[in-house]
Amino acid sequence: MHTLEHQFELGSDAWLAETRRVLVSWTADMDVDFSTSARLTNTPPHLELPNDRADWRISCHGGGVDVTRTFDREADVVVEADYQAALMVAQTIGAGSPSKMTAIERAVAEWLGESAYRRSERRALTSEARAISDRLHDHLGRRTVENPDLAHRAERQGLLNHVREMERDGYTVIENAITADEADLLREETLRALSTHEHPTMQWMLYHGEVFERVVMNPFFMTLVDASLGRGAVIASISAIQRGPGKGFIPLHSDYVHIPEPYPEFSVTGVGVWALEDWTLSAGPTWLVPGSHLKRRGPRPGEAMDGIPIEMPKGSVVYFQHGVWHWQGDRTDPGERVTLHSHFNRGILRSLEPKRVDVQMVNRNPPRLGEALGEDDWFDKIDANGRDYVRFGHMLALNRFNDEQKARILDGSRGSSRSHSSAAVAD
Ligand SMILES: [Fe+2]
Structure with a gap:
């Protein structure tokens, strides 16, 4: 269906x-x-x-x-x-x-x-x-799709309130969306990849091994992507950032760099930052300005704002979208903060990273990965008979269903409030 x-x-x-x-x-x-x-x-x-x-x-x-x-x-x-x-x-x-x-x-x-x-x-x-x-x-x-009913899925995953928060504040946090062991492995593999590289940041991290594929396709995280950017959202970039003590080097900004103001009423870009150590105030976390996405413009030079630091345990992800304002905090802790940034775009936008469809990578993952690499939509596809109308129709129907179910989450007609915890599916 x-x-x-x-x-x-x-x-x-x-x-x-x-x-x-x-x-x-x-x-x-x-x-x-x-x-x-x-x-x-x-x-x-x-x-x-x-x-x-x-x-x-x-x-x-x-x-x-x-x-x-x-x-x-x-x-x-x-x-x-x-x-x-x-x-x-x-x-x-x-x-x-x-x-x-x-x-x-x-x-x-x-x-x-x-x-x-x-x-x-x-x-x-x-x-x-x-x-x-x-x-x-x-x-x-490798042929079994994610549950396309966004409201049912978010409810069973304990994410209904996360979706509502994301709409209200422009961001939300899923605590412990990956296990501590997985976060440790991811940190080790990220540092290994960065050690071969001349800058403390690196893109195309999806192509560095299965642990990256797993975190990019994390099913809790993808529910937020679906709820904000619609189905068929594509990977814009998967970046790693390594930083030591000192002042944050990314000042207040929104991610809508090339989007004319006023920003559109719907979200076109979302970024999830994965904490691979515990994020505390002294760790130099991301700071966000709740509700700033509703201004539908970027911050002006010197503009006053009330930001809040994102504090969360290792293995958690903060997802911010729709042009919400944010900056990188100052770090007073010793040692390094290592993060992975999953940046997705609505499917109608171009990506920062070229998408390389590695057939073996697609083969060892569910269809979701292909969708995030643009395999399931009709963009960049044409043959002697013309456009790919099958994919066009598929994405249209999938997004219609997704939008309907999102509306049910927001108007409260679907589910009661639950937290992301073991209670989610216990009843
Ligand atoms: Fe940003």
Whole structure:
């Protein structure tokens, strides 16, 4: 419904049909025998599943394949999960790597609660069956889209108030959007990349390894991007900045450098700054002027403003958008502050960084990465028959749905206030 032809929504009829199709093809000459079953709760309403629940059972047995909409607690592998939590696991490519799957399951538990995703293996699969099952996971994962219902997604992720805050103040903070371990790894890898470089800042960080791909596509962060810039928003630049003690070197400004005033009523640019150490006043955090985006212009020289420093734990992200005013604070702490800046543009704008579509990178990620690299819209595409009307229509429909659901968040008709915490999916 809300996908391109080669993509699927988790648990939809198309997703199950694709499961059956590939299993029939892969196991035709094999004698594998295994079964998996899942029950996902709180499915998005537009999937129109009974009781907002997706059940399925997949079994391969002596060359036969059955895929049914039933839940079987006796299957070899059983998953019981909240839909949004299951989506995070389903979109992680690399099922053959136990450490990768364990890491995402642990992170989901940390973000959304221990009960959000439960997987049990009741009977050990043979190596052949496991290879098929892993291959199926990855095949589907790279075609499984994010939940297009922005309001349902934000509610399940505990981000409804973040979206409202972002509209009111021009920015919001998601605390601990990545785990502390992931933040440490990201800091180490960022410093490693910067050490080979002559400046303390560097762009094109997406292309420095999987840990960067993960943070750029962080599903909580992307909900803010969707809510502010619409679907089809593209990566403008992914930058790293390393700085030591001293005065901040980025003065008060808005990010709408080349946008004529008055700024448009809708947001065209958003930047997420990832804290890879704890941000305190002395660490030299970003300062923001709440509500300054409503002026729809940049700051004038010497203009007085009441900014506030963004204090947040390591692994958190501050996302500011729509021309809100900000500057880099002074650092009195010893040592260095290392940050990663995820800058996105509304899909109708050009990017700062050229987009290089590395087929292997796209292959090891869910479709979201391709969308952020402009693969799912109709810009820069044309063939002998003319424009890509399929992508044009897809992006139009996706954005219409996204906008409708955003309006429901803002007018309060969707969901009550929740915080980004383990309570998000526990009820
Ligand atoms: Fe800026």
